[in-house]
Amino acid sequence: MxxxxxxxxxxxxxxxxxxxxxxxxxxxxxxxxxxxxxxxxxxxxxxxxxxxxxxxxxxxxxxxxxxxxxxxxxxxxxxxxxxxxxxxxxxxxxxxxxxxxxxxxxxxxxxxxxxxxxxxxxxxxxxxxxxxxxxxxxxxxxxxxxxxxxxxxxxLEPLETDPGSAEDTAQIEGAIRNFTQLRIKQRLEETLELPPLSDTAQRIIKLRVDPNADISDLAQIVETDPSLAAQVVSWAASPYYSAPGKIKSIHDAIVRVLGFDMVLNLALGLALGKTISMPKSGPCGELPYWQQAVYMAATIEGLVTAIPRDYRPSFGMAYLTGLLHNFGVLIMAEVFPPHYEQYCKLCEANPHTTPQAIERHILGVNRDQIAGTLMELWSMPEEVVVGLRHQQNPAYRGEHAIYAKLIYVAKALLRQHGIGLGPKEAVPDALFDELHLKRDKAEATIANIIESTDELEHIANALNPG
Missing domain, CATH: 3.90.960.10 (YbaK/aminoacyl-tRNA synthetase-associated domain)
Structure with missing residues (x-):
C-alpha cells in the first residue's frame, strides 16, 4: 500500500x-x-x-x-x-x-x-x-x-525505570518535599494528609480475616452504608450479570448473583474508592476513574476464569486488585491538586506514553508507588499491595506476582481496543505462558467485555454520583 x-x-x-x-x-x-x-x-x-x-x-x-x-x-x-x-x-x-x-x-x-x-x-x-x-x-x-x-x-526511558519498591517511601517523601517546600513529617501517613479509612472499610477489612465470617455478617456491614448498599445491589442487578428476577436486598445479591467473596471485595473496593474525592468531570475525572475500575474488574474476572484451576489465583484477591488498580490516581488528585490538571493535559497529549511515566516526569514518583505504600499503611492484603505496586512490571518475580501480571495483561488487552490510557502494545507469549493462560481465551474474554460495553458503562455511571 x-x-x-x-x-x-x-x-x-x-x-x-x-x-x-x-x-x-x-x-x-x-x-x-x-x-x-x-x-x-x-x-x-x-x-x-x-x-x-x-x-x-x-x-x-x-x-x-x-x-x-x-x-x-x-x-x-x-x-x-x-x-x-x-x-x-x-x-x-x-x-x-x-x-x-x-x-x-x-x-x-x-x-x-x-x-x-x-x-x-x-x-x-x-x-x-x-x-x-x-x-x-x-x-x-x-x-x-x-x-x-x-x-x-x-x-521516556528514565521515567519508566522501576526503582524497586524498597525505594518507594523515600521517593514519595521526596516528591512531597519538592511539592510543598515544607519539612517532611515523620510518618508517611501524616505527610500524605489523606482521609482516614471509613468505618465501613475498616469493618470489611476486619471481616476479610475472620474465618468465621458469613453472609449475614457481610450483609449487615454493607446495609449500614446506604450508598454502598445501593451500589452493590445496582451492580448485581445490572444486565451484565443477567440475574433472574429482581434483586431485593444485599443478601439476595450475595446468594443469587455475586457470591460472598465477590461482594466482600466489591464492597471493600467501592468503600475505598469513596474515601478520596477527585474532580467530577473531564477526561481524568470521577467517571473515567470508575469506568476504568469497572472494565478492569470485569476483565480480571474473565481472565481468572480462563486460567486452569490448578494455576488459578484467588478470585477474590484478583478481582479486588483489578477494581483498585487505578487507586493511585485518586491519591494524586487529593495530594497534588495543582499538578493534577497538568497531568491530565500531558496524558491527553502523550497517548503513546504510560500515565506512570508522566507522573514521574511531573512528581518524581508514580501512582503505583503511592498506592502500594498506602495499601500497606491501611493493612490491605499483600496480594493487593503487590498487584498495585508492580502492575507496570511484567518481569516482576516476587511472591504474588501473578496479580501484577494479570493487571498488566488486562490493561494491555483493553488498550488494544481503545479502553484506557497508554500505548497499544502486544502481550508477549511468555507472559501468557507464565499465567497458564491461552491467548485465544484471553482475547475471547476481551471480546465479551467489548460486547458488554453498554452494561459496564451503566454500572460505572451508577458508581459515579457526579
Missing part, C-alpha cells in the same frame, strides 16, 4: 528522497501494534494540539514525552491534545490512519523537537500503520523550512 497521497505529494514537492520501511509481522502473523513499532524503532511521531485559535502539529520522537507546557510557552497559547473525535475526523478527512510525522502535512503550524535533528537517519510515521518513511537527516531538515524547532520533549 502506498503512503497517503497528501504525504507523497508533500515529499515530492520538496524533492525529498525517501524509502518505505514495512511494519513487521509478529509471531502470530499480525502487524506489530503501531505505538509499539514506532517506539521499538525510535521513529518520529506527530501529535495534534488545539485551542480556540486553531490546531498545531507537533513532531517528537516516539520514545519521548511531549511537554505541553513547553509548547505553550513557545507559542504563548493554551493548547491541549485534540480530542478523540476531532483526531478521528482529521485523519478521515486526510485519509490518514495516524497523523504523519512530516511538518505542515496538512498546512498546520508545526513544532519539531530539536532532538530529531541529531539523527543521521530518521524513520517517520507515514500516516499508514503498515509502513514508515525512512529519510536521511539532511533530507528531513529540508522539510523544516516553515517549522519551529525547539526543545519540547523529555526521554
Amino acid at each position: 502506498p503512503v497517503p497521497t497528501s504525504v507523497e505529494t508533500l515529499l515530492s514537492s520538496q524533492n525529498i528522497h525517501y524509502d518505505i520501511a514495512a511494519t513487521p509481522l509478529g509471531s502470530d502473523d499480525r502487524l506489530v501494534w503501531h505505538d509499539q513499532h514506532l517506539r521499538n524503532v525510535g521513529a518520529a511521531r506527530s501529535i495534534l494540539l488545539q485551542d480556540e485559535i486553531g490546531r498545531v502539529q507537533v513532531v517528537i520522537a516516539a520514545n519521548s514525552l511531549l511537554d505541553v507546557a513547553a509548547v505553550n510557552r513557545h507559542l504563548n497559547r493554551d493548547l491541549r491534545a485534540a480530542g478523540e473525535q476531532e483526531l478521528k475526523q482529521f485523519c478521515e478527512a486526510n485519509q490518514f490512519h495516524s497523523v504523519p510525522a512530516l511538518p505542515q502535512v496538512a498546512g498546520l503550524l508545526t513544532l519539531v523537537d530539536n532532538q530529531l535533528l541529531e539523527k543521521d537517519d530518521l524513520l517517520l510515521d507515514s500516516g499508514d500503520e503498515e509502513q514508515l518513511i525512512r529519510v536521511h537527516g539532511t533530507e528531513f531538515q529540508q522539510t523544516l523550512k516553515d517549522a519551529i524547532v525547539c526543545e519540547i520533549s523529555v526521554p
Whole structure:
C-alpha cells in the first residue's frame, strides 16, 4: 500500500528522497501494534494540539514525552491534545490512519523537537500503520523550512525505570518535599494528609480475616452504608450479570448473583474508592476513574476464569486488585491538586506514553508507588499491595506476582481496543505462558467485555454520583 497521497505529494514537492520501511509481522502473523513499532524503532511521531485559535502539529520522537507546557510557552497559547473525535475526523478527512510525522502535512503550524535533528537517519510515521518513511537527516531538515524547532520533549526511558519498591517511601517523601517546600513529617501517613479509612472499610477489612465470617455478617456491614448498599445491589442487578428476577436486598445479591467473596471485595473496593474525592468531570475525572475500575474488574474476572484451576489465583484477591488498580490516581488528585490538571493535559497529549511515566516526569514518583505504600499503611492484603505496586512490571518475580501480571495483561488487552490510557502494545507469549493462560481465551474474554460495553458503562455511571 502506498503512503497517503497528501504525504507523497508533500515529499515530492520538496524533492525529498525517501524509502518505505514495512511494519513487521509478529509471531502470530499480525502487524506489530503501531505505538509499539514506532517506539521499538525510535521513529518520529506527530501529535495534534488545539485551542480556540486553531490546531498545531507537533513532531517528537516516539520514545519521548511531549511537554505541553513547553509548547505553550513557545507559542504563548493554551493548547491541549485534540480530542478523540476531532483526531478521528482529521485523519478521515486526510485519509490518514495516524497523523504523519512530516511538518505542515496538512498546512498546520508545526513544532519539531530539536532532538530529531541529531539523527543521521530518521524513520517517520507515514500516516499508514503498515509502513514508515525512512529519510536521511539532511533530507528531513529540508522539510523544516516553515517549522519551529525547539526543545519540547523529555526521554521516556528514565521515567519508566522501576526503582524497586524498597525505594518507594523515600521517593514519595521526596516528591512531597519538592511539592510543598515544607519539612517532611515523620510518618508517611501524616505527610500524605489523606482521609482516614471509613468505618465501613475498616469493618470489611476486619471481616476479610475472620474465618468465621458469613453472609449475614457481610450483609449487615454493607446495609449500614446506604450508598454502598445501593451500589452493590445496582451492580448485581445490572444486565451484565443477567440475574433472574429482581434483586431485593444485599443478601439476595450475595446468594443469587455475586457470591460472598465477590461482594466482600466489591464492597471493600467501592468503600475505598469513596474515601478520596477527585474532580467530577473531564477526561481524568470521577467517571473515567470508575469506568476504568469497572472494565478492569470485569476483565480480571474473565481472565481468572480462563486460567486452569490448578494455576488459578484467588478470585477474590484478583478481582479486588483489578477494581483498585487505578487507586493511585485518586491519591494524586487529593495530594497534588495543582499538578493534577497538568497531568491530565500531558496524558491527553502523550497517548503513546504510560500515565506512570508522566507522573514521574511531573512528581518524581508514580501512582503505583503511592498506592502500594498506602495499601500497606491501611493493612490491605499483600496480594493487593503487590498487584498495585508492580502492575507496570511484567518481569516482576516476587511472591504474588501473578496479580501484577494479570493487571498488566488486562490493561494491555483493553488498550488494544481503545479502553484506557497508554500505548497499544502486544502481550508477549511468555507472559501468557507464565499465567497458564491461552491467548485465544484471553482475547475471547476481551471480546465479551467489548460486547458488554453498554452494561459496564451503566454500572460505572451508577458508581459515579457526579
